[in-house]
Amino acid sequence: MSIQTVYDAVLEFNNSSIVAEIKRAMAEGADAGAVLADGLIKAMDEVGQRYARGEFFVPEMLSAARTMKTGLDYLKPHLAEAQSEKEGTIVIGTVKGDLHDIGKNLVAIMLEGGGFEVVDIGVDAETAKFVTAIQEQNADIVCLSALLTTTMGAMQKSVQEIKTQCPRVWVMVGGAPVTQEFADKIGANGYSGDAAGAVVKARELLAG
Amino acid sequence: MIIVGELINASRKPIAEAIRNQDSEYVKKIAREESEAGAGYIDVNAGIFVGQETEYVKWLITNIQSVVDTPCSIDSPDPQVITAALSVHRGTAMINSISLEKERYDRLMPVIAHTDLKVIALCMSDDGMPETADDRLRNADKLVTGLTRNGIPVGNIFIDPLVQPVATNTTYAVEFLDAVERIMTGYPGIHTICGLSNVSYGLPVRKFINHIFAVLAIGKGLDALIVNPLDAMMNASLTTAETLTGRDDFCADYLQAYRKGKFEFLN
Numbered sequence: 097m098s099i100q101t102v103y104d105a106v107l108e109f110n111n112s113s114i115v116a117e118i119k120r121a122m123a124e125g126a127d128a129g130a131v132l133a134d135g136l137i138k139a140m141d142e143v144g145q146r147y148a149r150g151e152f153f154v155p156e157m158l159s160a161a162r163t164m165k166t167g168l169d170y171l172k173p174h175l176a177e178a179q180s181e182k183e184g185t186i187v188i189g190t191v192k193g194d195l196h197d198i199g200k201n202l203v204a205i206m207l208e209g210g211g212f213e214v215v216d217i218g219v220d221a222e223t224a225k226f227v228t229a230i231q232e233q234n235a236d237i238v239c240l241s242a243l244l245t246t247t248m249g250a251m252q253k254s255v256q257e258i259k260t261q262c263p264r265v266w267v268m269v270g271g272a273p274v275t276q277e278f279a280d281k282i283g284a285n286g287y288s289g290d291a292a293g294a295v296v297k298a299r300e301l302l303a304g
Numbered sequence: 305m306i307i308v309g310e311l312i313n314a315s316r317k318p319i320a321e322a323i324r325n326q327d328s329e330y331v332k333k334i335a336r337e338e339s340e341a342g343a344g345y346i347d348v349n350a351g352i353f354v355g356q357e358t359e360y361v362k363w364l365i366t367n368i369q370s371v372v373d374t375p376c377s378i379d380s381p382d383p384q385v386i387t388a389a390l391s392v393h394r395g396t397a398m399i400n401s402i403s404l405e406k407e408r409y410d411r412l413m414p415v416i417a418h419t420d421l422k423v424i425a426l427c428m429s430d431d432g433m434p435e436t437a438d439d440r441l442r443n444a445d446k447l448v449t450g451l452t453r454n455g456i457p458v459g460n461i462f463i464d465p466l467v468q469p470v471a472t473n474t475t476y477a478v479e480f481l482d483a484v485e486r487i488m489t490g491y492p493g494i495h496t497i498c499g500l501s502n503v504s505y506g507l508p509v510r511k512f513i514n515h516i517f518a519v520l521a522i523g524k525g526l527d528a529l530i531v532n533p534l535d536a537m538m539n540a541s542l543t544t545a546e547t548l549t550g551r552d553d554f555c556a557d558y559l560q561a562y563r564k565g566k567f568e569f570l571n
Contacts, residue, residue, distance in 0.1 A: 154471035154506025195405070195432045198472050198505075219432060245315065245351045246381060273315070273352070 098124045102135030102167065107142060109159035114167040128174040132211075136164050136171070140209035144292030154202065157291065161205045182213040184236035184302050187229040189221035190271075192250040196243035199271055202291040203239060210295040212237075223254040230262045237298055238262075240284075242271040252282040259283060266301040270294060305542050306495065306528035308377045308398065309343030312364060314350045323350060323360050328367045339372040341533040345398045345422075346372070348389070349379035358388045369394050377424070377530075383411045390421075398422035400530075401464065402451075404429035404443055409450070418455035424462045424497055425451065427483070433466060436475075440465040440483035441490070448491055462497040462528055463487050467517070471506030477517060481524050488525035496521075497528035514538075519545045536569040 098121035105114045121131055143160040146152040152160075186207055190200050197219045208214045217229050230238055238258060242251045251274070255267055268286040269279050279287035286301055288294040311334050314320045322330040338346050346368055350360035357380065365376050377398040378389045386399060401424035402412045416423055427434050427443035434440045444463050451461055465483040468476040480503075484496050503517045504510035515538060518529060522545040531538055540561065547558040561567065 150508075153508060154469070155474075158472065195428060195430075197432070198469060202472070220430070245354075249354060 099126050099131055099135045102131055103139045103142075106136060106139035106160050106163050106167070109156065109163055111159070111163045111166050114163050115170045118167055118170055122174070128171055129176065132168070132171055132175065136167050137209070137211045140164050140206070141295070143209070144206060144295055148290065148292045157202070158205065161209050164209050183211040183299065185213040185215065185233050186237045186239060186298065187215045187217060187226060187233060187235045188239040188241070189217035189226060189229075190219040190241045190243070191247050191254055192220060192222050194242050194244050194247035194250070195219045196241075196271075199243060199291075200239075200241035203241070203270065203288075203294045206291040206295050207239075207298060210298070212295075212298065223257045226254060226258055227261050230258070230265050235265055236302055237266045237268060237286075239268045239270070239294065239298075241269075242274060245273045248273055248278065255282045255284055266298075268294065268297060268301070305522070305546055306344045306497075307342055307533050307542075308345040308347050308400075308497070308528065308530040309338035309341070309533045310347050310499070310530050311338055311532060311534070312346060312348050312368065313379065314352045314360070320352065323353065323364070326363070328363075331364060331367045332371045335368040335372050335374070338533050339374040342539070343374060343533040345377040346374050347377040347379050347400060347530060351380060357382065358385050361385055361389045362392050365389055365393050377422075381408050381412070383415045386412070386415055390415075396420055396422065398424065398462070400424045401426050402447070403427075404446055406430055413450070413454055416451075416454070416456065420460065421456075422460050422462060423451060423456055424464055426464045427466050433468060434483075435468075435473075435479065437479045437482035437486060440479070441486055444483070444487050444491075448494065457493075458491055459493045459495075461491075462495040463491075464497050464499075467498055467503045469505035469507075470503055470513075477503055477520075481520055484521055484526050485524040488527075495528050496526045497530060498526065499530040515541050518542065522546060523549055525549075536566065540566050540569070 102117045102121055105117045118131055147157050188204050190197055204214050204216050215229055215233050217225050240251055242248055266285045269284040270288050276287045286297040288297045312319055314323055335346055348361055348364045350357045353360050375395040375397050377400045378386050379400040380386055399416055399421050403426040425447040427440045429443055465480050467480040470477045487496055500514040500518055504513035519541055543557055543561045546552050547555050552558055
């Protein structure tokens with residue numbers, strides 16, 4: 097199966113062959129939308145699951161994501177309007193006072209890999225910056241990250257303010273000191289302990 | 305090698321429990337173990353207890369220093385916590401830590417200016433974490449200039465160049481190592497320090513990476529570490545690394561470690 101080789105290329109981190117595999121699949125008659133869904137996105141889901149099971153590690157997740165992105169960039173012009181419709185739009189950032197971005201970046205990469213439109217507003221983000229981005233992008237979900245125990249208070253404040261100003265948006269939180277218990281306490285809709293889980297959680301929220 | 309023992313940190317579950325239950329015996333036991341294992345400073349962190357951090361840090365220091373003479377490393381960005389901690393601390397404490405983040409810098413500097421405190425200074429600013437060795441050098445230079453201008457002698461400054469996970473960018477470890485070398489040669493008498501857990505994030509067998517990283521950093525001149533002083537393999541590695549980098553006259557420390565059975569974990 098030709099789409100299978102696209103899927104395999106992502107799981108083998110084969111950044112140099114992914115475009116050739118996509119070209120071959122399409123020459124054999126595969127639809128661009130199917131290559132995206134059953135090749136690229138499905139492969140990234142598998143990457144996420146292997147990561148969650150401890151079989152894949154962070155550099156492999158990044159390498160797979162790069163391969164996926166190379167494929168996606170090639171595929172984009174071939175996708176019909178309806179096919180390129182995203183799963184949803186997500187605004188992501190690290191809360192005020194916190195300059196750490198590694199965890200947040202991993203989550204953003206995996207969400208993109210999962211087919212979401214991701215708008216990254218960076219680190220040390222004021223609540224107003226989250227709210228503006230949510231409104232401008234008409235976002236479905238907002239993800240807030242905190243790495244420090246000292247910025248969990250800022251996370252709580254931002255979440256409460258966002259819930260008031262953007263009642264329609266789903267709020268997800270994460271970061272080293274953040275727990276499900278804390279997420280519940282501050283009124284977040286979703287929490288994940290790792291980047292792969294964040295993709296699953298985001299889909300759950302949008303599925304209702 | 306100057307060891308800052310990292311165990312008395314409330315983000316570790318047993319310590320959080322001990323604080324909640326006011327179990328002073330557990331804290332004293334860990335303090336004794338860290339001190340006996342060679343910790344030059346005992347790090348004290350109660351940061352997860354928002355609102356009660358001051359009270360708990362004072363409680364920890366009082367208990368620790370009731371059983372050991374080892375000074376503490378007061379691990380908080382909050383000048384009020386640090387001032388309160390210093391009011392009960394005996395000896396010369398270490399402050400963990402100042403950085404170039406403007407609010408933290410401006411509020412902490414008056415507390416430490418013109419004292420004989422040891423100061424850990426993180427190479428980060430409001431612009432974020434440093435990526436390259438050049439970023440780290442620029443930040444280190446600003447920190448050294450600011451601290452010495454405020455009466456902190458260079459010998460009391462411990463620069464933490466800050467290491468980021470090699471899993472997310474393979475240049476991160478080498479940029480850190482280059483920075484250590486350039487800081488140690490550029491500011492004679494200064495110290496460099498770091499923690500070890502960040503570098504290995506996202507990879508398996510993290511402990512092994514942390515070990516090798518520590519050894520490589522010592523090779524570049526790093527002379528202080530925030531670690532678990534009870535880790536036998538780490539201690540053996542640190543002693544041996546110092547011997548191999550010409551900091552152990554007649555291999556005396558190495559041989560003493562041998563006679564004290566510090567390599568017996570290999571058997």
